Amino acid sequence: MKTIITSTGNQLNSVFDLRFGRASWFCLYDDQSGEISFIENENINAQSGAGTKTVEKVVELGVKKVISGDFGPKAKELLEKFNIQMVLLQDDKNTMQRIIDQLKS
Amino acid sequence: MPRRIRLRKVVEPPRFKGYRPFGVSSKSRKSVDLLYEEYEALKLADYDFLKHDEAAGLMGVSRPTFARIYESARRKIAMALVEAKEIKTVFGNAIMDKDWYLCSKCNARFNIPDTMDKGTCPACNSKQIELLNK
Numbered sequence: 652m653k654t655i656i657t658s659t660g661n662q663l664n665s666v667f668d669l670r671f672g673r674a675s676w677f678c679l680y681d682d683q684s685g686e687i688s689f690i691e692n693e694n695i696n697a698q699s700g701a702g703t704k705t706v707e708k709v710v711e712l713g714v715k716k717v718i719s720g721d722f723g724p725k726a727k728e729l730l731e732k733f734n735i736q737m738v739l740l741q742d743d744k745n746t747m748q749r750i751i752d753q754l755k756s
Numbered sequence: 757m758p759r760r761i762r763l764r765k766v767v768e769p770p771r772f773k774g775y776r777p778f779g780v781s782s783k784s785r786k787s788v789d790l791l792y793e794e795y796e797a798l799k800l801a802d803y804d805f806l807k808h809d810e811a812a813g814l815m816g817v818s819r820p821t822f823a824r825i826y827e828s829a830r831r832k833i834a835m836a837l838v839e840a841k842e843i844k845t846v847f848g849n850a851i852m853d854k855d856w857y858l859c860s861k862c863n864a865r866f867n868i869p870d871t872m873d874k875g876t877c878p879a880c881n882s883k884q885i886e887l888l889n890k
Contacts, residue, residue: 716878718878731867734872736878737866738866738879750879753880754878
């Protein structure tokens with residue numbers, strides 16, 4: 652199952668991004684193959700609809716779980732429609748490595 | 757300091773983004789913001805013909821609060837009609853009537869879609885989760 656975690660950078664020690672549609676990077680983690688890759692967010696400076704565009708991408712990638720700080724109402728609605736699990740974390744000092752380790756545990 | 761506004765439960769968001777008066781010059785783009793919970797109150801009371809206290813129960817607020825939300829919804833719509841203003845729907849203080857969970861180990865909040873397995877936290881796999889919606 653694929654999981655996306657919003658990140659501020661493209662390293663494993665990058666800090667978690669609390670925003671969803673306007674996160675700088677997305678960390679894509681596949682728990683079957685253990686693969687970790689980073690995708691840059693193209694919609695970071697979009698005037699509007701960053702959330703919905705990001706959801707479209709998430710659906711395209713076949714992701715089933717999204718970890719972020721919060722989701723806008725539109726993004727929430729869409730993710731719900733596509734049966735994608737939303738996970739909200741409050742701690743903004745978490746690194747990618749820590750979150751992924753937690754996922755594995 | 758006033759009390760914080762508790763979240764109102766909304767079953768479904770409105771299917772429109774707003775309404776625009778017809779035959780009025782579009783230069784005067786004044787608008788009224790209709791909140792989701794106000795739309796929901798209007799729908800429950802005037803479309804589903806629920807009694808106010810039943811509707812209040814559905815939205816998770818007290819009956820007087822429901823009456824206030826309903827009142828403000830009616831006033832906004834009346835104002836929009838009379839002053840030929842646009843109506844826009846905005847999110848307001850609503851939560852969707854879906855189940856949200858909280859993990860007591862890592863404090864993650866999450867939902868569980870029908871296709872997922874239930875019972876474990878998706879962030880740390882702990883089993884100490886509780887339902888948030890009360």
